[in-house]
Amino acid sequence: MTTARGRGDADTAARILDVAERLAQVRGFNGFSYADIATELGITKAALHYHFAGKADLGEALIGRYADRFGQALAALDATAPTAAGKLRGYADLYLGVLRDHRMCLCGMLAAEYPTLPDPMRASVVSFFDKNEQWLLRVLEQGRADGSLTFTGSARDTARMIIGCLEGAMLVARPYADIPRFQDTAASLLASLSPPTAERD
Numbered sequence: 001m002t003t004a005r006g007r008g009d010a011d012t013a014a015r016i017l018d019v020a021e022r023l024a025q026v027r028g029f030n031g032f033s034y035a036d037i038a039t040e041l042g043i044t045k046a047a048l049h050y051h052f053a054g055k056a057d058l059g060e061a062l063i064g065r066y067a068d069r070f071g072q073a074l075a076a077l078d079a080t081a082p083t084a085a086g087k088l089r090g091y092a093d094l095y096l097g098v099l100r101d102h103r104m105c106l107c108g109m110l111a112a113e114y115p116t117l118p119d120p121m122r123a124s125v126v127s128f129f130d131k132n133e134q135w136l137l138r139v140l141e142q143g144r145a146d147g148s149l150t151f152t153g154s155a156r157d158t159a160r161m162i163i164g165c166l167e168g169a170m171l172v173a174r175p176y177a178d179i180p181r182f183q184d185t186a187a188s189l190l191a192s193l194s195p196p197t198a199e200r201d
Helices: 002-027 034-041 045-051 055-080 084-100 106-112 119-146 155-176 179-192
Strands: none
Touching: 002 034, 002 045, 002 055, 002 106, 034 045, 055 084, 055 106, 055 119, 084 119, 084 155, 084 179, 106 119, 106 155, 119 155, 155 179
């Protein structure tokens, strides 16, 4: 019975996170309440508080799960894309996949609300972007070495530019409901980092 109850608790917690993540990506973290989640799942607010004592606890769990999934996606790119250019195209496609699901990057949405977030959530948002920057830094350095990428300035500055460009492109495409607008921006970004004679892999 204990095992079954534990599994049920884990399933409920996962369902809560699923709903909260979608609401945060669509409305923003300040745009939904525990009542919204409880109504959608058909559970009581007390049940929500059992799993996540407060909204800040829920927010930290959301970021942690999202960052873990994103990290796994980056690891998959490392394992499957043979060149840095291929990894970079895959990275842009991660953002495209979120946008196609009618959502925004969770941490991009939270960054917009940064002044209103609890300190632990703020730290987690910064950590997410730091880890993305570190991954991109390695990819860019690989690209310079294997000849699949070209850029002026430091790899770190270029990594920050890539994150800012993709997050901003998502944000601007959203009010237009125009995914091709994002795709065009991402394609221009990738083209600007590709040597003129680079072959597509």
